[in-house]
Amino acid sequence: xxxPPAGTAAFQSAARILSALLEARTGxxxxxxxxxxMETALRPxxxxxxxxxxxxxxxxxxxxxxxxxxxxxxxxxxxxxSSFFRDLQVFxxxxxxxxxxxxxxxxxxxxxxxxxGCSTGQEAYSLAIRxxxxxxxxxxxxxxxxATDISSSAIxxxxxxxxxxxxxQRGLAVNDLIKWFEPHGDDWRxxxxxxxxxxFRRDNLFDPKAPSGxxxxxxxxxxxxxxxxxxxxxxxxxxxxxxxxxxxxxxxxGETVIGHGDDFLPHADFRGGYAPQPFMAKxxxxxxCRVG
Ligand SMILES: C[S@@+](CC[C@H](N)C(=O)[O-])C[C@H]1O[C@@H](n2cnc3c(N)ncnc32)[C@H](O)[C@@H]1O
Numbered sequence: 001x002x003x004p005p006a007g008t009a010a011f012q013s014a015a016r017i018l019s020a021l022l023e024a025r026t027g028x029x030x031x032x033x034x035x036x037x038m039e040t041a042l043r044p045x046x047x048x049x050x051x052x053x054x055x056x057x058x059x060x061x062x063x064x065x066x067x068x069x070x071x072x073x074x075x076x077x078x079x080x081x082s083s084f085f086r087d088l089q090v091f092x093x094x095x096x097x098x099x100x101x102x103x104x105x106x107x108x109x110x111x112x113x114x115x116x117g118c119s120t121g122q123e124a125y126s127l128a129i130r131x132x133x134x135x136x137x138x139x140x141x142x143x144x145x146x147a148t149d150i151s152s153s154a155i156x157x158x159x160x161x162x163x164x165x166x167x168x169q170r171g172l173a174v175n176d177l178i179k180w181f182e183p184h185g186d187d188w189r190x191x192x193x194x195x196x197x198x199x200f201r202r203d204n205l206f207d208p209k210a211p212s213g214x215x216x217x218x219x220x221x222x223x224x225x226x227x228x229x230x231x232x233x234x235x236x237x238x239x240x241x242x243x244x245x246x247x248x249x250x251x252x253x254g255e256t257v258i259g260h261g262d263d264f265l266p267h268a269d270f271r272g273g274y275a276p277q278p279f280m281a282k283x284x285x286x287x288x289c290r291v292g
Contacts, residue, residue, distance in 0.1 A: 011039075014058035018042075021061060021070065022077045026150050027206050028226040030077065041076045048072070075153045079226070082119040084171035085126045086221070087253055090272070094217070095130050098248050098270055102216045103137075105246050110142045114215040114242065116235075117223030118147035121158025121200060122167070125190055127219075128197045129176050148203035148210045155202045161190030205235050214244040222252035224260075233261035240264060240276050249274040 015038055019030040030038070039054060049069060051057045061069065085091050102111060111131075115124040124147035131138055149155050168177055168188050181188040203210040205223070218239050224232045239249055240263035249264055250273055251257070257264040257274050267273035 010053075010055050014054045017058040017062060018054075018073060018077065022074055025070070025074045026078065026204070027228075027231045028078065029228060031226070038077065042073065045069075045072050045076050071152060075151050078151050078154070080119045080149075080151060080154045081222070082122045084122045084168070086123065086171060088171070090221075090250060091126055091130065093270060093273070094127070094250075098217060098273070101269070102246075102248075103141075106216065109140055110144070111138070111217075112213070112215045113143075113145045113217045114211055114219070115145065115147040116205060116211075116218060116220040116239065118149050118154075118158060118200070119151070120154045120163075120167075121147060121161065121198070122163075122171075123147070123219055123221065124158070124198045124200070125161070125180075125194060126171075128194045129180055131197070132180070132194065133176075143197065145198045146210060146215070147198050147200045148205075148208075149200075150202065150204045152202050155200050158198075159195075159200045161195045162187050163190070164188075205238060206231070208238055211238075211242045213242070214247060215242055216244075216247055218243065218247060218249045220249065220251060222255070224251060224255045229260055233263075236261050236263045243276040245276065245278065247276055249276070 015030075018038060022028050022030060042054060042057065046052075046054065046057060049057070049072070051060070057073070060066070061073065099111075113124075113127060115127070118124050124145055128145060131143060147158065149158070162184055163181075164187050168181065177188065180191050180194055182191060183189075199210075201210040220235065220239060224235060227235065236257055243249070248267060248270055249257075253272075257266075262277060264274040264276055267275045
């Protein structure tokens with residue numbers, strides 16, 4: 001399969017077309033580093049659709065609308081890197097500090113969590129594992145976990161809950177593997193009890209349909225990184241619209257709200273967490289929500 005070498009004019013022109021498609025569909029900007037990896041990422045798409053070169057693919061994308069091809073290209077170009085209990089200290093803080101606070105605050109005994117940009121689901125499953133391991137503490141509570149991502153292939157995998165040996169070796173304790181997964185050929189499958197806890201939906205943060213009402217805890221980790229500052233502010237505005245005055249937002253280690261609008265402030269109690277600016281209005285549903 002001939003892929004024009006990165007750096008040639010043909011490659012750069014194809015890369016521009018493919019980056020533009022990715023940005024239009026997801027808001028993501030391909031950094032130079034990721035543009036170099038484009039050819040590796042797209043190899044399976046070229047093979048499946050029978051394109052000889054990345055140039056042919058780009059030319060076809062320009063010439064005719066094929067939603068399936070568009071989607072395959074976008075899925076291939078997205079960075080879906082994730083792992084169980086990624087940044088373990090964040091999960092420890094959720095477990096030891098944030099959830100106990102929510103338990104104290106919520107007289108209605110509902111816990112609502114949104115994993116926004118959940119990729120293949122490890123983040124949401126990590127939360128579900130911690131909650132299930134403490135089942136007595138949550139007796140009588142209604143727990144809702146929404147997990148959304150724009151990548152249809154990532155959401156499919158998340159829903160199926162099937163992970164390779166290599167994936168479960170990254171971050172998952174052996175006890176949790178034995179307790180919450182079952183062998184599935186050479187892979188592992190998340191138990192039905194955990195799968196049932198999570199509502200996985202394909203959803204675009206710039207055209208959101210899945211979230212509703214306010215969430216007590218929102219995780220949007222390692223997602224903003226690839227957006228322009230304006231787009232980051234836009235996503236934070238959306239997350240603020242789905243927050244109440246005591247919600248907690250967690251971003252990835254290299255991400256911050258600072259410089260991206262004024263919807264969230266560093267949290268006074270939870271290191272690395274963010275709190276919505278004092279709320280301004282009640283949502284139509286009656287819960288305290290900010291107006292975006
Ligand atoms: C690097 S992964 C992070 C996964 C997980 N949050 C974590 O930290 O392990 C970033 C995810 O954001 C998703 N994403 C990118 N743009 C998006 C958009 N516009 N709407 C929803 N999800 C998006 C990607 O598909 C990808 O799965």
